[in-house]
Amino acid sequence: MNVLASPAQLRASFLRWALFMVPLVLLIGFAAGQLGGPDTPWFAGLVKPATYPPPAAFGIVWSVLFVLIGLALALVASAWGAHGRGAALVAFAIHFAITQSWTAVFFGMQDMFAGLMVLGVGIASLLIALALVARVRRSAALLLLPYLGWLCFAGVLNYQFIAANPDGGPKDASGAATKVEF
Template sequence: MNVIASKAQLRASFLRWALFMVPLVLLIGFAAGQLGGPNTAWFAGLEKPAIYPPPAAFGIVWTILFTLIGLSLAMVASAWGAPGRVMALVVFAVHFLGTQAWSAVFFGMQDMLGGLMVLGYGIATLLIALALIWRVRRGAAMLLLPYLAWLCFAAVLNYQFMIANPDGGQSGGDGAATRVQL
């Protein structure tokens, strides 16, 4: 027997998924941030590009973006029976987990080119995920557009760091550089 869910049941399903997805995305983002951060002598010694925002902006922006990502995923996950639902979630998961390597690569390994490559991967795979998510829930795809914009900005910023620091920041005057190999 086919039974269509009521609006209340659909809302309840979305809320359950949101209560799971938002904290999960925030937790993954927080854990990835622990693999490397800007509080190193190497990063402090880098020439900062003119477009580099105040450091406090990053925590605020990422918290908002991770919340939007969690809500978007909850919209897709609660779309039971929608064609392509599982594929959209899997492709986004592969994208998201891959992009979380950026902190470890850029800050931990102090590899600006590697960081730019991670962001290139992130933008390309997010575009694929967006196309799949759009087919399931257009609103969910729209919630991810600020994230795409931020990844593009991050790639430009990463590139500007490379231009401003052609030596990779390794020839600082005081020799205070730490390189971590993962």
């Protein structure tokens, strides 16, 4: 027997998924942020591009984006029986793992070029995930558009860091006061 869910059942399913997805995405984002950050001597020694926003803006923007991502994923996950639901969720999970590695690459490994490559692959994989998500729930894809815009901005900003610091930044990021060469 094929039974359609009532509107109340659909709302309850979305709410349950949202209560799971939003905290999960926030937790993953927070955990990725612990793999490196701007509070290092290396980053402090970099020339900052003119488009570099105030540091507080990053926490605010990422928090809002993570909530939007969680809601978008809840919309897709609650679309039981929708063709392509599983593929959309898997594609987004792969994309998200890629982009969350940027912090470890850029700040942790102090590799601006590899960070730019991560963002390039992240943007390309998000476009694929967006196409799959849109097939399941158009509203979910619309919720992900600010995230796409921010990733594109991050790519431009990452490139500007490379252009402003062609030597890769300060070589002695250890914070040592004296450097001795023989």
